Amino acid sequence: PSECSFSIGTFAGNNFFFGEYIRARDVDWYYIFVWVGITTPVLFLILWGLGIGVFLKSLFNKWNENNIFNGFMFAGFIVPVSAVILLKSTLYDSWRHMFFIYPFLAYFMAKGLFFLSKVINNKLKIEKRATIILLGVLIFSTPVYSIIRMHPYQQVYFNFLAGKDPMLNFEGDYLGLSYRRGFEWILENDDRDTIKVLSTIGWGNRHLLLNHDRKRLQLIKHDLPRKSAFREGDYYVTNFRGYQPDWYQNATNIPPFDNEVFSINIRGMKILGVYRLH
Numbered sequence: 284p285s286e287c288s289f290s291i292g293t294f295a296g297n298n299f300f301f302g303e304y305i306r307a308r309d310v311d312w313y314y315i316f317v318w319v320g321i322t323t324p325v326l327f328l329i330l331w332g333l334g335i336g337v338f339l340k341s342l343f344n345k346w347n348e349n350n351i352f353n354g355f356m357f358a359g360f361i362v363p364v365s366a367v368i369l370l371k372s373t374l375y376d377s378w379r380h381m382f383f384i385y386p387f388l389a390y391f392m393a394k395g396l397f398f399l400s401k402v403i404n405n406k407l408k409i410e411k412r413a414t415i416i417l418l419g420v421l422i423f424s425t426p427v428y429s430i431i432r433m434h435p436y437q438q439v440y441f442n443f444l445a446g447k448d449p450m451l452n453f454e455g456d457y458l459g460l461s462y463r464r465g466f467e468w469i470l471e472n473d474d475r476d477t478i479k480v481l482s483t484i485g486w487g488n489r490h491l492l493l494n495h496d497r498k499r500l501q502l503i504k505h506d507l508p509r510k511s512a513f514r515e516g517d518y519y520v521t522n523f524r525g526y527q528p529d530w531y532q533n534a535t536n537i538p539p540f541d542n543e544v545f546s547i548n549i550r551g552m553k554i555l556g557v558y559r560l561h
Contacts, residue, residue, distance in 0.1 A: 298375050299527050302452045307375040312368045318378040319388070321445040321453065324426045327392050330399070334391030337398050353394075359387030376457040396422070436461055436549050448551040450531060456522045459485030461547050461555040463492070465520045468545045468557060470496050473517070481505050481516040481560070484524065513539055519558045 297304040300314065320328065338353050363384055367374065374380055400414045409417075430437045439456050441449040449455070462485025469478060470492070479501045486504070489497055503516050513519060519539050523531045530540065531553070545557035 296375060297525070299452075299454045299524075302528065308371070308373045310374050314374055315364055315367060315378050315381055318453075321441050321449070322377065323388075323442065324422075324429075325442050325444070326422045326425070330392040330395035330422070331388055333395030333398050334393070335395075337394050338391065356387050356390045359390075360384040376454060433549055436547065436554060439549055439552060439554055441550070441552075450523070450552045450554070451528050454524060454527070455552050456554040457524050459488065459522050459524075461485075461522060462520060463488035464547060465545065465555050465557045466492060466500060467496075469518055469520075470499060472544075475499070475517075477501055478518065479503055479516040481513065481519045483521065485520065485522065513560050517559070517561050518544075519560055520555070521558075522555050523553070 296307055298307050298310060298314075300310065300317075305311075335357075338357060341350055341353065344350070363381065366372070367381070372380075396415075396418060400411065400418055403409060403414050403418075404411055429440060433440060436456065438458070438460060441453070446452060462482065465485075466480070466488060469480060476499060478499055481503050483505060486502055489500060489502060492500065505515075521530070539558040539560050540556070542559045543556055544559045546553050547555040
């Protein structure tokens, strides 16, 4: 029963992967590898590769406690990923079901960092502490800058491997955390006592609003952006999940997408759009 639950899952939806929708139960074997590759800073990936290389080389040496521990850390990510592939597990929305393997990945990134610092020390005869500090600044400055610049939407981080606009090929703010700002904009710019807002997801953001704002905001759930539904509300708020790329960039001349009043744009991605209906 546990194996069946792990391999099949309960989600019957689709994933947006390389510009196409595929069933969550039918994801390609490399699904996790791609998502790790496009959402991890490239320098981190390079360090991870170096760390794995150091580990594999050590396998040819005499085994000791250190090698055994390294083997355990290696198994910490390779076993779950292999299980997902072999059992054809249901996966959806990036690799969030596998986030628990990141500490094991980070361990080998650290091994790669120390290996690189050792090489630099031997080649350039630089003090070890200075090398670590220099590498730390070089490696972490860009990710830290990205976190600051993208806040509070750093959850949609992609590296350059995902392309200029990652949402043309992959899912963006799939959890709908950006809906809060969309709701706030509507409340700030519409003084009506009751405002009807159409939204597919993001309802939980309503509870982050002040009490009197929650009373003004009447959310209407709808599953498809059909014309009949648009007559029911004053605004339509979407993160485009389920409608990429058709409703994302290619429908600017189709109501209501021709009446955009607010959007959140992060590094070329439009992670949220607010459209006036009436």
